[in-house]
Amino acid sequence: CLTNTEQRKMELTRHGINRLCRKYLSKALPQKRLQGLSPVHSFRHSCAVNMLASGYPVSDIKNRLGHRSIESTMDYLQIDLSRKxxxxxxxxxxxxxxxxxxxxxxxxxxxxxxxxxLAWLDSL
Structure with a gap:
């Protein structure tokens, strides 16, 4: 199975990523859970949290997310930590x-x- 990138030699657009996320989330989650869910935002958010947990500096996460300021990235990560x-x-x-x-x-x-x-433990 070839991906869009392999088939057309083009990078995926945000709309293409959204479509792919929705497609696979719809297979994993019931329709009720998909309502009000932003698949791309959830994907980006989980990637950012995984990067943080893996020890990446916040500046790398900021660049990966495309944020202009480190403060917006910190807000993004703080929301997750307080929610956790x-x-x-x-x-x-x-x-x-x-x-x-x-x-x-x-x-x-x-x-x-x-x-x-105790008898069982003694028999070990």
Whole structure:
């Protein structure tokens, strides 16, 4: 399967990239999740965050995104980091609420008083 670049010897336009992103996102996500989603923005954003996580300097990320100022790139990255913190906080709160009410978890935590578990560990 040849890509547009290989077929026509031309670089993809932003419209072509948008079409490709929508095409493959529609295969991966339900239609309801695609509404209001900007595939190209999401793609650019995830690339920027991956670059940051890989240790690229913010100036390289700025250049890759085509931003005029480093401040706009920092805003872009800060939004993601604060959103991640919010999601992480909600996940921890949810998990802690479920653990407190789950008898199986309490049994697993209390393994030191479980003779069967201790016998199994001794057999290793």
């Amino acid at each position: 913190r919010d999601i992480q906080k909600k996940f921890i709160e949810y998990t802690q609420s479920k653990i407190k009410n789950d008898k199986k978890i309490e049994e697993l935590i209390d393994w030191e008083n479980n003779e069967e578990t």
